[in-house]
Amino acid sequence: MDERIRAYVLSHRDQALRDLERLCNQPSVSAQHLGLEECALLAKAMLEEAGFTVRLFSVPGGAPVVYAEQRGRSPRAVLIYDHYDVQPPEPLELWQSSPFTLTIRDGRAYGRGVSDDKGCFAARLNAVKAWRAVYGVLPCTVRWVLEGEEEIGSPHLGGWVAEHRELLQAEGCIWEGGGVNWAGHPTITLGLKGIAYVELVARGGNRDVHSSYGAVVPNPAWRLVWALSTIKGPGERVRIRGFYDRVRRPTRQEREALRLLPEEDQHLAESLGLKLFVKGVRGYAFRRRLYFEPSCSICGIVGGYTGPGTKTIVPAEARAKVDFRLVPDQRPEEVVALLREHLRTHGFGDIEVVEHPGGSAPARTPLDSPWVRLVAECARDAYGTTPVLVPTMPGSGPMCYFTGLGLPVAMAAGTGHPDNRIHAPNENIRLEDYEKAILHMASVLEALGR
């Protein structure tokens, strides 16, 4: 990569850390409606200082979307997605330093949101700053979307994206996250699963009844159990008709990439105290299920008396929270419709299906996309080692709104490391990863300017 840019980055570590500190010291907890407006304004100010034209889009009932644009020498453009909100810092007593006071010790920066996702934002911003400081202008055009509701499921982002497609034109998108794996290789992740989250509600009498009436009074806990057992059995295959119809078989390249990923099942099994995973999968079969198969989980179930000891009742109501994790090309709204149809045709039309907002479609960018090739080459350049291509994560998120525009999306040029403790006390990033993320982003800008 450009040697002057590299030299600038390496000699301006303090400046980059000060940016990180400004961001992390501003609390911005979406779940607690804390400091979101303030953090949006701070991000706007920092982007403007780095030469961006910035617009704040207020979202009725939500946190503002920050949109920034800066034209470069080339009209080729990259779109960056980040979020300025963070998880709640609790439990506070487990933090070794204050969560909203960025603290450096032993080569790491500690603070709530420093990894997820303020470190990424600050790193990418410092890549822009380096180009402007050295050459006065960016090699390519940069467009940036920062939302403030990622940690609560991005309830308004899909609507905003649909209304502002014209602002989002680019050759590809750099997604929040990215970083290195345990072995120190940079990872480039190309997809997320989708999610549909429903609550099944079974109702019996208008109040709990003494269980001596159990022989005659309909029991909603039983009905819920029976309905659930028609949805998935011990064979672990979802029995909803049509559920798998849109599941796209992973490409040979995707399977090959999955094969190359490091083993993780043994470590996870030990950590959870498990002897076996579902269907006994290990190694590649474990990863294949985890990354490429849809799933259906009971996240919670409750009905009747759940306290200590005994209480002899037929409950009035029973509920189950169920999530479906979806793979391309399943669609959350279609899965919920199929579920309703399934319950009706299996004699459980009395069970109410409450769909929770915040569902999202799966997203996946092909491994052989030119954008992925470009981002991977820049990673090799910045990190000096071969990047690992990850076809998808098992988690979910708002990536679908961007792939839905036809954009290739790569989660890369981030500050992540498996030991970052995101969402947990003592969230941190390693300073070396922060620097590498700046270099990777600077290299992507350079590549796009060629």
Next chain:
Amino acid sequence: MDERIRAYVLSHRDQALRDLERLCNQPSVSAQHLGLEECALLAKAMLEEAGFTVRLFSVPGGAPVVYAEQRGRSPRAVLIYDHYDVQPPEPLELWQSSPFTLTIRDGRAYGRGVSDDKGCFAARLNAVKAWRAVYGVLPCTVRWVLEGEEEIGSPHLGGWVAEHRELLQAEGCIWEGGGVNWAGHPTITLGLKGIAYVELVARGGNRDVHSSYGAVVPNPAWRLVWALSTIKGPGERVRIRGFYDRVRRPTRQEREALRLLPEEDQHLAESLGLKLFVKGVRGYAFRRRLYFEPSCSICGIVGGYTGPGTKTIVPAEARAKVDFRLVPDQRPEEVVALLREHLRTHGFGDIEVVEHPGGSAPARTPLDSPWVRLVAECARDAYGTTPVLVPTMPGSGPMCYFTGLGLPVAMAAGTGHPDNRIHAPNENIRLEDYEKAILHMASVLEALGR
């Protein structure tokens, strides 16, 4: 019946009410360990005043058993079972008068325990008093057991009975409860269902896991659902092998008695807001299921996240509280053993079965027993109308310990009426029912002395 006895009872209403007041004004809430010792001593004093020799048996970790005996002219004996403990009075704000201050209004006496079961005890005691006052001696021998833990499942009574069989010899037993139905006919009830109460515990990882791992991490909520659905399906028949083997077919007489019972399904359906009962049963089919069929109820189920909104986890644990209501000759300990075997053979040996104490066997006295005939004739005598024979109640209780001794047991000579609000605020009895209960008991004593 003996006219001098009848005249004495009718002219000593105030004395009988004062006894009721003494008992009801002494709180004795077993669930709250409140006043039990005091109430046992009060019952002992009142029994002694009525000529009984009384022994207090202390129960390690429990409330004392009061045992009383009084020999009469005839060595023929009746055993009476009552309990001196009551349900908690809460919610207090719904009482129109203080729960522990007996209050008379509009022909009823109000107070916690006045129906269940202090009214029965006081009525029966006043039958004894009448005989002693008029003739100086009882016509027959009376043995009496009062326990103080009925409302918490009689955890120590079975053991006490087994150790004191020699004190319990009698021709038959008068059980707590009894009274009149809505139509004003006295009821004589001859059985209770048994009960076994278990908790099924399914365990997964050692902590909740993000549900993006739902495709690979075993989900105990699913396992619990699957295990439960093997125990009973929508057909409502319990699928545990051997579960029905000991179910004794009701006799022709029992079925005939059931046919004569008043309809109750429509009233219950309206009260609960239900369109249909299990399997659509109505009328006789409803009663047949309710009284003669065993049942299996999920009384409570819980696992994972049960709060508002969404949380995406695979739970570490899920639990279900399940009760089995048993009919003769099922045995609670055998049912639990069959359940364990069922889970093992159906691949759910990983699910723990925790058996709760307080299980009890079913109890049923034959309708054609001489004891039943005697009690029924005395009821006709006391109430001036035909009694209704009820083969069994759908509820459970410690009656099995006494039928287990070979004693015929009849729930009769009590102060009950369907509007007594037992276990609820404003528990009450009608003064006319109190008087009738005294007369019925007095008549039973007379009949035994012939």
